[in-house]
Amino acid sequence: MSAKPLKVQNEVLIKNGYVYxxxxxxxxxxxxxxxxxxxxxxxxxxxxxxxxxxxxxKVVMPGGVDIHTHVAGPKxxxxxxxxxxxxxxxxxxxxxxxxxxxxxxxVPSTFVTAYxxxxxxxxxxxxxxxxPLLARHTHEEMHDTPILDQSAFTLLGxxxxxxxxxxxxxxxxxxxxxxxxxKATKGSAIKIVxxxxxxxxxxxxxxxxxxxxxxxxxxxxxxxxxxLCETNERLGLPHSIHLHGNNLGHPGNYxxxxxxxxxxxxxxxxxxxxxNQNVHFTHAQFNSYGGTAWKDFVSKADEIANYVNNHDHxxxxxxxxxxxxxxxxxxxxxxxxxLHSTNHLKWANVDVELxxxxxxxxxxxxxxxxxxxxxxxxxxELGLLVKDPMKCFLTxxxxxxxxxxRYPVVASxxxxxxxxxxxxxTLHKWxxxxxxxxxxxxxxxxxxxxxxxxxxxxxxxxxxxNKGHLGIGADGDVSIYDLDPKTTDIGQQPEVLVKAxxxxxxxxxxxxxxxxxGEVVSVDAPKYTIWSxxxxxxxxxxxxxxxxxxxxxxxxxxxxxxxxDVYAPHQQVIxxxxxxxxx
Amino acid sequence: xxPSYSKKTENNKQVIEQRLLTQKLxxxxxxxxxxxxxVCIDACxxxxxxxxxxxxxxxxxxxxxxxxxxxxKCSFCGVCNILCPFNAIKLSVDGVEKLPILxxxxxxxxxxxxxxxxxKCSRCVLCEEVCPRDAIRRDVAKVDxxxxxxxxxxxxxxxxxxxxxxxxxxxxxxxxxxxxIEYKEPTPLTVKRIGEVKFDEKKCDACKVCVEICPEDAISxxxxxxxxxxxxxxxxxxxxxxxxxxxxxxxCPKDAAKVEKVFEGELTxxxxxxxxxCSTCVDVCPCNALYLPVVEEAGHKPGKLAYNKDFCIYxxxxxxxCPADSTITMKRNKINVxxxxxxxxxxxxAKLFAEKTPKIKEA
Ligand code: SF4
Numbered sequence: 001m002s003a004k005p006l007k008v009q010n011e012v013l014i015k016n017g018y019v020y021x022x023x024x025x026x027x028x029x030x031x032x033x034x035x036x037x038x039x040x041x042x043x044x045x046x047x048x049x050x051x052x053x054x055x056x057x058k059v060v061m062p063g064g065v066d067i068h069t070h071v072a073g074p075k076x077x078x079x080x081x082x083x084x085x086x087x088x089x090x091x092x093x094x095x096x097x098x099x100x101x102x103x104x105x106x107v108p109s110t111f112v113t114a115y116x117x118x119x120x121x122x123x124x125x126x127x128x129x130x131x132p133l134l135a136r137h138t139h140e141e142m143h144d145t146p147i148l149d150q151s152a153f154t155l156l157g158x159x160x161x162x163x164x165x166x167x168x169x170x171x172x173x174x175x176x177x178x179x180x181x182x183k184a185t186k187g188s189a190i191k192i193v194x195x196x197x198x199x200x201x202x203x204x205x206x207x208x209x210x211x212x213x214x215x216x217x218x219x220x221x222x223x224x225x226x227x228l229c230e231t232n233e234r235l236g237l238p239h240s241i242h243l244h245g246n247n248l249g250h251p252g253n254y255x256x257x258x259x260x261x262x263x264x265x266x267x268x269x270x271x272x273x274x275x276n277q278n279v280h281f282t283h284a285q286f287n288s289y290g291g292t293a294w295k296d297f298v299s300k301a302d303e304i305a306n307y308v309n310n311h312d313h314x315x316x317x318x319x320x321x322x323x324x325x326x327x328x329x330x331x332x333x334x335x336x337x338x339l340h341s342t343n344h345l346k347w348a349n350v351d352v353e354l355x356x357x358x359x360x361x362x363x364x365x366x367x368x369x370x371x372x373x374x375x376x377x378x379x380x381e382l383g384l385l386v387k388d389p390m391k392c393f394l395t396x397x398x399x400x401x402x403x404x405x406r407y408p409v410v411a412s413x414x415x416x417x418x419x420x421x422x423x424x425x426t427l428h429k430w431x432x433x434x435x436x437x438x439x440x441x442x443x444x445x446x447x448x449x450x451x452x453x454x455x456x457x458x459x460x461x462x463x464x465x466n467k468g469h470l471g472i473g474a475d476g477d478v479s480i481y482d483l484d485p486k487t488t489d490i491g492q493q494p495e496v497l498v499k500a501x502x503x504x505x506x507x508x509x510x511x512x513x514x515x516x517x518g519e520v521v522s523v524d525a526p527k528y529t530i531w532s533x534x535x536x537x538x539x540x541x542x543x544x545x546x547x548x549x550x551x552x553x554x555x556x557x558x559x560x561x562x563x564x565d566v567y568a569p570h571q572q573v574i575x576x577x578x579x580x581x582x583x
Numbered sequence: 584x585x586p587s588y589s590k591k592t593e594n595n596k597q598v599i600e601q602r603l604l605t606q607k608l609x610x611x612x613x614x615x616x617x618x619x620x621x622v623c624i625d626a627c628x629x630x631x632x633x634x635x636x637x638x639x640x641x642x643x644x645x646x647x648x649x650x651x652x653x654x655x656k657c658s659f660c661g662v663c664n665i666l667c668p669f670n671a672i673k674l675s676v677d678g679v680e681k682l683p684i685l686x687x688x689x690x691x692x693x694x695x696x697x698x699x700x701x702x703k704c705s706r707c708v709l710c711e712e713v714c715p716r717d718a719i720r721r722d723v724a725k726v727d728x729x730x731x732x733x734x735x736x737x738x739x740x741x742x743x744x745x746x747x748x749x750x751x752x753x754x755x756x757x758x759x760x761x762x763x764i765e766y767k768e769p770t771p772l773t774v775k776r777i778g779e780v781k782f783d784e785k786k787c788d789a790c791k792v793c794v795e796i797c798p799e800d801a802i803s804x805x806x807x808x809x810x811x812x813x814x815x816x817x818x819x820x821x822x823x824x825x826x827x828x829x830x831x832x833x834x835c836p837k838d839a840a841k842v843e844k845v846f847e848g849e850l851t852x853x854x855x856x857x858x859x860x861c862s863t864c865v866d867v868c869p870c871n872a873l874y875l876p877v878v879e880e881a882g883h884k885p886g887k888l889a890y891n892k893d894f895c896i897y898x899x900x901x902x903x904x905c906p907a908d909s910t911i912t913m914k915r916n917k918i919n920v921x922x923x924x925x926x927x928x929x930x931x932x933a934k935l936f937a938e939k940t941p942k943i944k945e946a
Contacts, residue, residue: 203881215882 010511011036011046014478017055018485020447021062022390022455023469027447028485033060035476038510038526042472051513057484058505061450063123063477065468067457068242068282068317069398070329071113072127072141072152074134075358078348079107079327079399083362086327099520106326106399110144115520116405118147121479121504124458124467127152128242128282128397129193129331131352132159133556135185139529139567146523147514149467149475149572151530153242154187155331155356157195157224160553161545163217166227174231176539179577180546182237184562186531186571189239189461190232193331195224197246198357206334208247210259221246222263229264229278235534235577236270238462240315242280248335251291254300257284261307261314269313272580274462276312283319283397285379294371299378299435305385308392315460316386317393320379320410322402323372323423325364330400333357354553365402373431375401376423381435383414384442389451390459407453408501412494414444414452419494443491462574463530476511479504529568534577588654592647599654608659609675612648614640616671618869619649620898623663623672625934628927631656632663637904638863660684662931665692668845668898669716669869670823691922695827696843697820703839706814710831710840715871718824719831723816733788737810740784748801751776755793755802761786762793828870828894848897848915852888856910859887864901864911870894873901905941912940 012035019031034043034050070076080086083104092103093112102109108116117125130138130152142150156162156178165174178190196214197207203215210222219227225243232241241264247256261281269278281287290300308316328339333349336359340347348360365372379401386392394411398404412419417440424432432438444452458468466475483490483500490497503518512525550558565571587602595615601608619637631653639645661674661682673680684690697718699710711719726735756762766778789806820831820840831840865873865888872894876885888910897915905911915936924932 200881205881215880216884217882 010038010476011050012053012476012508012511012513013043013046013050014053014055014060014480014506014508017058017060017480019060019470020450021470022447022451023459023464024471026470031060033470033478035478035508035511038476040470040472040474040476053480053506053513055480055505057487059446059481059483059485059500060470061121061479061481062454062458062468062470062474063479063507063509064117064121064453065457065461065463066117066122066125066395066398066404067280067393067461068128068319068395069125069404070128070400071125071398072110072145072150073130073138074350075129075131075329075331075360076107077137077141078350079329079360080104080109082346082348082360083107083327089325098523106324106403107329108403110141111146114145114147114523118507118509118515118520119503119518120405120407120501121481121507121515122148123475123477123479123507123509124149124463126150126188126461129191129358130154130185130187131331131356131358132181132185132187133352133355133554133561135187135563136567139186139563142529143567143569146527147509147525149477149528149530151188151461152186153189153191153239154182154185155191155193156181156228157192158197158199158331158356160199160217160354161549162228163196163199163214163219163224164545166223167217167219171227171230171234173539173542173545174227175234175577176537176542177546178228178231179235179534179537180542182532183535186529186563186568188530188532188574189237190228190241191244191331192225192228192241193244193356194246194248194335195221195243197221198331198333201333201337201357202351208250209256210246210263212246221260225260225263225279226267229267233267233270233278236272236580237532237534237576238273238275238574239460239532240269240273240275240277240280242282244282244330244332245287248286248332249289249339251289251293251297253287253289254303257281257287257304258307261311265311265313267313273576274464275460277315277391277460279314280460281314281316283395283401284316285319285321285375285382285401286397288378288382297371297374297434299374299381301378301381302385302436305382308386309388315391315393315456316382317395317397317457318379318382319395319397319401320383320406320413321365321372321375322396322406322409323365323367323376324402324406325362326399326402327360328363328400329358329360331356331358333359335359336361339363353555354549367427370428370430370434373427374434376427377431377435377437380413380420380437381440383452384440384444389444389448390456392452393457393460394449394452408498411449411453411501412490412498415446415449415497416491416494417441417443418492446485446490476508478506478508480506480508526570528570528572530572530574531568532576533573533579534575536578590652590654597648597652599652599657601654601657601659607677609678610652610654610657610659610663611673611675612650612652613671613673614648616669617649618669618671618898618900619867619903620668620869620900621650621903622666622668622899622935623650626662626666626931627657628660628662628931629656629658631658634903637867637900638906641867641904662690662927665690666931668693668826668896688927689923689925691920691924691928693845694919694921695822695825695845696841696919697822697825697827698841699818699820699831700839700841701817703837704818704835705837705839706816706818707836709834709836710818713830713834715828715830715869716824716826718821718826720819720821721816723814723818726814733790735814736808736812738789739807739809740787740789741805741807742782742784742787743803744780744782745801745803748799749780750799751778751780752798754796754798755780758792758796759786826869826896826898828872828896830871830894833893843919844896845919846897846915847917847919848913850890850892850895850897851912852890853910853912854887856907857887858907861906863904863906864888867900867904869898869900870896872896899939902939902941906943907941908943909940912938914938
């Protein structure tokens with residue numbers, strides 16, 4: 001008796017491309033990649049019916065993985081709503097038989113967000129800041145962001161119960177609560193934004209240093225960061241704590257950053273998680289500043305890069321400034337107010353009961369101004385001075401430092417000194433004087449780009465089993481760029497790189513060809529929401545505390561709080577904590 | 584038929600009446616003065632007085648009395664009149680205020696020691712401002728500017744005029760009523776005014792405008808203070824209205840007010856039992872002793888309710904008004920009275936000394 005043959009479908013064979021797959025050590029070898037039923041398989045497994053893509057003379061990479069971007073949820077939508085003019089700066093996408101209308105230069109609408117990411121060859125993007133109470137909003141928008149697999153980080157760095165458990169030293173309770181709220185919000189990781197500072201902003205104050213006490217709660221940012229990091233490792237969540245530090249965007253803040261990074265040096269990373277770091281420090285560019293005021297503002301990216309090079313417990317992403325008119329949006333309420341006080345542009349603020357805060361302010365990174373030029377250089381210095389791209393990822397903190405559609409241009413700056421110098425020549429003279437950017441000759445390779453945009457983020461997210469590589473068993477997410485590394489000298493022809501990255505020759509999502517020749521051709525690819533379930537606790541005390549908080553302080557009832565399954569019709573649940581057999 | 588009873592409210596007084604053939608007995612509760620403290624309820628030998636909706640009345644939401652007297656049970660003894668710390672109950676016989684029990688059996692009366700030392704008092708306005716019961720009688724003449732302001736001082740004027748310099752030009756008289764110049768017009772012979780400058784010391788307050796304005800520097804004026812300046816008049820405490828809360832004593836900058844509380848005791852607040860958001864006790868407190876603490880700085884949690892021990896007179900109004908259970912506990916341990924303590928008084932005092940706390944009553 002022979003086994004019943006498996007029904008095979010969705011077969012794709014990508015032939016003869018230059019494959020860049022850092023997690024499997026493939027450095028531009030000419031290889032065939034085969035996809036069957038949405039997964040990468042041995043090419044020999046394919047039937048004769050497989051669709052064949054001729055990738056000869058083209059670059060083949062895993063689908064792009066964005067570890068940090070603001071694309072779904074209340075704060076993003078405030079940005080969309082209160083910036084109608086943002087649509088004027090944009091070539092709006094009109095409706096076709098296949099595609100929805102939409103747009104927005106810095107804060108595109110949901111459908112267009114997906115189309116634009118897909119055109120860049122990205123297949124997984126992570127929403128970086130989800131207020132728990134408003135999780136449904138985030139999930140509804142993710143539902144209207146087709147093609148891309150997504151996850152969302154749950155904001156916990158200013159959460160009342162988190163601070164109370166940390167203050168009382170109740171570690172088990174903190175574990176159980178974090179697991180509960182990740183489940184309730186279908187979040188994938190612990191996000192910490194300006195720990196303590198945003199709660200202080202509830203009183204119009206801030207925590208600018210890791211030792212500043214939070215009003216009433218009497219814990220410090222330091223306690224919050226280490227407390228949540230330890231919980232994260234005990235739970236063995238796929239991603240580490242994802243940290244937006246205190247004192248963001250202020251001259252001289254690099255000292256705060258170094259102190260912050262040192263906090264978790266001695267916390268053991270839970271290796272079951274599939275990652276190496278215990279903290280991911282996000283948009284580090286904004287926290288790498290020297291000087292004392294904007295007048296004597298200088299880059300200290302070298303100090304931060306140095307720290308990253310010498311330590312293995314952390315990863316960072318950069319937050320490259322793209323020098324555009326954009327929109328800033330963060331859960332760092334006090335920072336957004338400071339920003340508004342400097343540029344006097346419209347300011348939105350939302351404080352979320354017991355949980356977090358947020359602010360939105362438009363921002364014009366004017367290339368004539370030395371500050372923005374230095375910010376631009378600071379980001380590139382980080383990207384170039386961190387030796388291992390598996391520790392330093394390409395982001396723009398979309399849309400805070402610039403919209404994600406600028407990733408190809410950022411890549412050209414990283415990969416071509418010529419492109420950098422050309423941009424530098426248009427900037428304020430202080431940029432060259434106060435940064436090292438003109439002296440850095442490094443040009444990243446395509447392999448390193450794949451590390452910064454695929455392998456690194458996937459590994460750091462603890463998702464490198466399925467994402468960020470092209471090994472057997474990985475998700476069939478592939479991007480193919482019309483770029484021949486043998487005939488193109490990217491260093492000398494950065495514009496060729498930009499053109500290739502801006503419109504992928506093919507983007508394949510779960511075996512479906514969704515982009516061809518830079519145009520979206522299908523929106524039917526399976527799309528998953530990925531979240532982390534570590535809630536195997538039965539902690540009565542924590543449940544009582546939660547019930548009490550809802551009865552006394554929340555404006556909704558507990559029963560209406562958790563996100564129901566209908567909000568995430570296609571879920572992938574990563575089991576951690578007790579559910580994964582404990583740690 | 585007799586006796587006949589009636590109860591009516593007029594002129595903001597609840598008046599109960601008992602009419603006998605020859606006599607008319609009246610007990611009037613002054614709704615403005617009554618605080619609902621409940622001392623009369625404990626004091627009444629006939630249990631004729633009950634408590635009304637104190638919070639609602641003090642907030643103007645009910646137009647009734649805070650205490651209710653049953654004319655049929657009342658024996659018109661006047662004990663409530665004697666013991667009411669707020670001077671809110673008056674007994675009268677045939678239309679004349681009278682207390683037969685004092686005259687016939689004897690009964691101790693509340694001793695309110697409250698005085699202002701006239702010597703020390705500077706006639707400032709602080710006590711009048713803080714007194715929660717309008718018991719301060721501040722009888723001080725209103726002061727305007729100028730001459731009247733000077734009238735608050737006792738002083739002598741040392742005035743000199745240098746006749747040799749004076750030209751009788753008249754500028755001083757233009758500037759001030761205190762000067763009057765009598766002179767003869769210049770003639771071709773005299774060429775100048777000849778006369779005399781008259782100065783009325785009573786009109787002068789030594790402002791020295793004349794000294795400055797005299798073009799010949801002929802005038803000199805010095806003011807010599809004879810007595811420490813003080814506003815004229817008197818500030819006193821009306822002990823009928825005074826409830827001995829000691830606000831005036833605490834605030835007086837000259838240490839002139841001396842007040843002894845009529846009740847002494849202890850008050851404790853159990854904020855855990857207070858549901859908050861009510862503040863009835865704060866509203867009814869006749870002495871402004873209870874307060875809702877304020878947030879002093881970011882993150883400060885001040886608690887729901889607090890009181891200033893200095894000002895509490897252990898009257899019990901808060902206890903009667905509080906709608907919750909066991910929030911505030913009060914225990915009196917001394918009542919200052921004068922006069923011989925009769926048996927009846929001792930019985931009443933025991934009741935007044937019992938510990939009191941609000942209880943949710945079953946409907
Ligand atoms: S103690 Fe009683 S009266 Fe005072 S605020 Fe609390 S509940 Fe209201």
